[in-house]
Amino acid sequence: MVTYKFNQNVAKRFMDLSINKKEEPENVPLTYVWIDGTGQSLRSKTRTIKCNNGQVILETCPEWSFCATGTGFETEEITENGEKRTDSSCVLRPCALYWDPFHGQHARLVLCEVYYNGKPVKTNNRKECFDVLEKFGIEQEYTLIDPKTNRPLGWPEDGFPAPQGPYYCGVGTGLAIGRDIAEAHYRACLAAGIPIYGYNAEVMPGQWEFQVGECEGINMGDDLWMARFILVRMAEEFGVKVSFDPKPVEGDWNGTGAHINVSTSATKGEGGYGRVLSMIKELEEKHKEAIAIYDPNQGKDNARRLTGKHETCKIDQFKFSIDDRGASIRLHKSPEVSGEITYYFEDRSLYP
Numbered sequence: 001m002v003t004y005k006f007n008q009n010v011a012k013r014f015m016d017l018s019i020n021k022k023e024e025p026e027n028v029p030l031t032y033v034w035i036d037g038t039g040q041s042l043r044s045k046t047r048t049i050k051c052n053n054g055q056v057i058l059e060t061c062p063e064w065s066f067c068a069t070g071t072g073f074e075t076e077e078i079t080e081n082g083e084k085r086t087d088s089s090c091v092l093r094p095c096a097l098y099w100d101p102f103h104g105q106h107a108r109l110v111l112c113e114v115y116y117n118g119k120p121v122k123t124n125n126r127k128e129c130f131d132v133l134e135k136f137g138i139e140q141e142y143t144l145i146d147p148k149t150n151r152p153l154g155w156p157e158d159g160f161p162a163p164q165g166p167y168y169c170g171v172g173t174g175l176a177i178g179r180d181i182a183e184a185h186y187r188a189c190l191a192a193g194i195p196i197y198g199y200n201a202e203v204m205p206g207q208w209e210f211q212v213g214e215c216e217g218i219n220m221g222d223d224l225w226m227a228r229f230i231l232v233r234m235a236e237e238f239g240v241k242v243s244f245d246p247k248p249v250e251g252d253w254n255g256t257g258a259h260i261n262v263s264t265s266a267t268k269g270e271g272g273y274g275r276v277l278s279m280i281k282e283l284e285e286k287h288k289e290a291i292a293i294y295d296p297n298q299g300k301d302n303a304r305r306l307t308g309k310h311e312t313c314k315i316d317q318f319k320f321s322i323d324d325r326g327a328s329i330r331l332h333k334s335p336e337v338s339g340e341i342t343y344y345f346e347d348r349s350l351y352p
Helices: 008-015 126-130 179-192 219-238 272-285 287-294
Strands: 027-035 042-050 064-067 076-080 083-087 089-099 108-116 135-146 196-201 207-216 241-243 258-262 320-322 329-335 341-347
Touching: 008 179, 008 219, 027 089, 027 219, 042 064, 042 219, 089 179, 089 219, 108 219, 126 219, 135 219, 179 196, 179 207, 179 219, 207 219, 219 241, 272 287, 272 329, 272 341
Parallel strands: 027 108, 320 329
Antiparallel strands: 027 042, 064 089, 076 083, 089 108, 135 207, 135 241, 135 258, 196 207, 258 341, 329 341
16 A cells, blocks of 8 residues: 655645635735636636725626637637738636635635637536526545556555445545545635535545535536636645546446536425426436536546446436436435425536
């Protein structure tokens, strides 16, 4: 087993973050964060703005530009005065604001949409999502990777650790591998203002999960992407990589997904069960289309995870069940304080 050394100094930096903020200074660092041309990876750069009124709000965050060719976006040739040139400038339009856990208590993280020649780029799906979302929560699984071995954190350089079984929500050395990173990430998300619900060790050793929500509307996607950014950015300081690959290790090991929990006012109380069934029926009719949308590689990457094994349904099947982790859609019900039953369902097909 590879020995993983806990970096107490790095962890303490995040565990000591103050969640209560003070009055703003005049100069504030803003880190702009966006999704690049792959539709999966994140990019960022930092600037300073002046805040004469002592407050930073989304409307005061200016648009900014960056190079399309260096970040995987398609470009166009423009002819001016008989000469051709490549228009390589994309525009960042701020869409969500968070506290920055990396640059001090006054700094901000700015999630941005990407535009090219005045139009959303292909990987900018945020605008289409805006009007159709209601209330959601997301469970994001990820795997910590040792950069020296390029294998999950804590795994031996050759061979495999003990089989799956004791790792899920595990406690103890050799079982909860990388807990310091997961806990620091949890604290940093709270400091950033992300409604992180919780976290836990997952089924495969070195694999973890965090939950974001409940979120309403477009905040679901905004909060998830910023939580991912904080995780990947934080892992730099621990000297560890983060993988969202749907099947980081082939063989008898669980894969990695992002499960969406859906709940609306229509699914509460009397008649809620029937409304959920109606929603699930619509998902079944669009299953193939949804799989292609979930996966930037048209389902090919997700097919490595959705095999019908390791708590998944086969990618070409649609299965609905109550509390079945091997279903495409899993139905839950939970009593509220008032005694009213709330039904919600979990889409387990999502990647990443």
